[in-house]
Amino acid sequence: MTYPKPYQFTDPFDTIKHILKLSERLNELKDLDAILDRILEESRVLSNADAGTLFLVKDGELIFEYIQNESFAEQRDGIKVYSNKTVPIDGKSIVGYVALEGKPLCIDDAYTLPSGVSCKFNSEFDRQSGYRTKSMLTVPIKSSQGRVIGVIQIINAKNDQEEVIPFTNEMEHYLSLFANNASVAIEQGIITREVVLRMVKMAELRDPSETGAHVQRVGAYSAEIYDRWAQMHSIGKAERKRIKDRIRIAAMLHDVGKVGISDLILKKPGRLTKEEFNQIKFHTIYGRDLFTNSTSDLDKMSAEIAANHHEKWDGSGYPGDVRNEDGVIKLGQGKREDEIPLAARICAVADVYDALCSTRSYKDAWEAVRSVDEIRQASGKEFDPEVVEAFLSTQKAINSIREYFTEMNIRDLSLALESKIRSKD
Secondary structure (H helix, E strand, O other): OOOOOOOOOOHHHHHHHHHHHHHHHHHOOOOHHHHHHHHHHHHHHOEEEEEEEEEEEEOOOEOOOEEEEOOOHOOOOOOOOOOOOEEEEEOOEEHHHHHHHHOEEEEEEOOOOOOOOOOOOHHHHHHOOOOOOOOEEEEEOOOOOEEEEEEEEEEEEEOOOOOOOOOHHHHHHHHHHHHHHHHHHHHHHHHHHHHHHHHHHHHHHHHOOHHHHHHHHHHHHHHHHHHHHHHHOOOOHHHHHHHHHHHHHHHHHHOHHHOOOHHHOOOOOOOOOOHHHHHHHOHHHHHOOOOOOOOHHHHHHHHHHHHHOOOOOOOOOOOOEEEOOOOOOEEEOOOOOHHOOOHHHHHHHHHHHHHHHEEOOOOOOOHHHHHHHOOOOOOOOEEEEHHHHHHHOOOOHHHHHHHOOOHHHHHHHHHHHHHHHHHOO
């Protein structure tokens, strides 16, 4: 039996049950970006919309989060917008108007807006791309306290003949129901990210190089590299999104084991002695042990990355085969090739690339071009060649991530996340 698409349901109760089931599945996701991507995708599927954009409220403005457009093949899986572009919450733009009023707005033709609204349609994207925006449905995402925390805008509903049609009144109600239920998952994703950043902040107290911006970049790089690697291996969309959800968070926690290393070593200016570097190696073991004795898939991946992100493709990395001899932990021969978990092989490339592009006590930041070339030269020696290939083929996203996650932006983001968690109407 072929299950009908949500927009084809004839019984309203079937649609409502489907929306509630979607909301439950959203709560299974952990990473905020994975949650937002899924919300936008399901909003489009629900209404058979060709395109859409999702915004979150940050510091009293709307910030772009995700864009999806079926008419452009390269965007079919959704694109995370790593940009500081914002839209004011006012009556000028359509999304700003909806966020301000806190009510949905349904438009049959973007170029002929209904009377009584103060907003205007921005046709810049249409002019640049040749796309024709027609029907639009824009709804606010409200928290359980009724506060607007974001906006979903979906574009060009289609019938079975792929003709653009207006959004119905029923679809407006369904999408509003889904958006408000999805807000719970968004708030949980925000809390999860803040908890991760707090753990990172603990490590930062010990190691000044372990900053919020660094781990956000490593997590985002790892997610993009994995997604490209998975496409290269023809891994299905659902599985790709499931792993991508976990790897972003797990990679952010790659060096959390440094909390167990002495300040005298972590904060030492200049290069370490051989003995000091041998002590540093144990942060992989300490990090792994933070996530043991858990049945969580996220904890399992976090342990794999923490333990193995310094292993090298040619077997020259660490900690290798760890053994306990009479209560003394000893590191063994480094793992090689496929003995190293995939998530750790990906995080290794992301971590080294970001370290090369960053200032350290013993080095200045390298230019991105030089850093990329260093990664390329280490393919087949330090890094998995296929992971390097995936890294090299996603440079547009990598560059956007590097420019977006600066130290100043992360401080602002952290404050915004805390504000969202603590604010009460």
